[in-house]
Amino acid sequence: MLNIAHKVIHVAVGVVRNAKGEVLIAKRQAGQHLAGFWEFPGGKVEQGECVTTALARELREELGIEVSEAQPLITIPYDYPEKRVLLDVHEVTQYSDSPVSGEGQSIRWVSQSDLRDYTFPPANAPIVTAVQLPAVFCISGEFEGFAALRDRCGSLQSQGITHIQLRAPHLEPAEYLQVYRRLSGEIEGVSLFANTDWQHPNVSQVEQMPRYIHLSSRVLRAGYKPVAGGVISAACHDVEELKLAEHAGAHFVFFSPVKPTSSHPNTPGVGWEALRDFCAVAKVPVYALGGLSELDISQARQCGAQGIAAISALWGRIQ
Known part of the structure; x- marks a missing residue:
């Protein structure tokens, strides 16, 4: 059971696509929570930081890209046994430079239809659904x-x-x-x-x-x-x-x-x-x-x- 004393970890998440419509995913590294699972890039929102600023910072650090435009996609509250997270997901609609691994993590471009072939953390399942659904x-x-x-x-x-x-x-x-x-x-x-x-x-x-x-x-x-x-x-x-x-x-x-x-x-x-x-x-x-x-x-x-x-x-x- 989740300890109610756990504070919510606010995470900014980006859905990044290429010209083919493929989506970028990254593999969680050894030592991380749920190591070996695939995920959508992003990271923690610092205290006092707005979500879009955090997203731009995280994608710059992780992928070397500069985000110029992003729009909300979905917000997911999720309780793990050991922590509580709030995933604030944005679809990155404009960015410059080509994504590269900036922190040693494996990254991969995947078609929308193939996303369900990869193992994601449970909290990411609704993101996969949202990516595959139209507006x-x-x-x-x-x-x-x-x-x-x-x-x-x-x-x-x-x-x-x-x-x-x-x-x-x-x-x-x-x-x-x-x-x-x-x-x-x-x-x-x-x-x-x-x-x-x-x-x-x-x-x-x-x-x-x-x-x-x-x-x-x-x-x-x-x-x-x-x-x-x-x-x-x-x-x-x-x-x-x-x-x-x-x-x-x-x-x-x-x-x-x-x-x-x-x-x-x-x-x-x-x-x-x-x-x-x-x-x-x-x-x-x-x-x-x-x-x-x-x-x-x-x-x-x-x-x-x-x-x-x-x-x-x-x-x-x-x-």
Whole structure:
């Protein structure tokens, strides 16, 4: 059990990419905590030092690069048995010079898709997820027939959308699964998430879901957990549901409603500060949802979110 007297060690972490989109990782050296594990470069934030200053200093010392621009990616609170850390992760969007090992550590450029082949400290797992996720996530709206659904998804893909959640509450479970599997086979290069918000969910239905699974807040509160091995997202409206999602093994979550939505115009949004507070305690990436568009990405990121998810602003623009 963690001694509550342990103070939080604040760590600035950088996600550095090259022109190929590969991500730089470094191997922890002998004598360090979790020696031999791979990690994202960075180091401790000194007392009175701001995170961006600490990040620039650490990457200069470790890699010999000068950071000129970085933006927040994710903040991760994590308790090890022997210490408590807060990882303040930024995506380095501009830097000069080529990274070299400045402290004798092994460094390596790795493609996003190969990151899970490396062993990282447990606290780094959400960083790997965040690196692999986009800033924009589409949730499907209404559609008339399979052809219209397929065409809309194809149009979104051509516009750079790589992650879509198939939400179709009007379909019965068996029909939904049939549509989902057919669509999965006809659109390549898209991570298509199956929504588990059935009228009468049960364990067998959840376990039959494919690799990409979305758990509604109702399914979370009912205590259902998908089988291991899939990529799991979950819908959350408060910290209680966040804890349920993390217990269910969710890799990332949606937090809503940030703003009023067209489907529920009389329901007030919780606002940006509520999003900030939610992200501060989340141990997984968070998408802001509810009345948002791509114009809100920057503000969502400043609050600690991965980006935005939307129905109307994305699905509605495809005719």
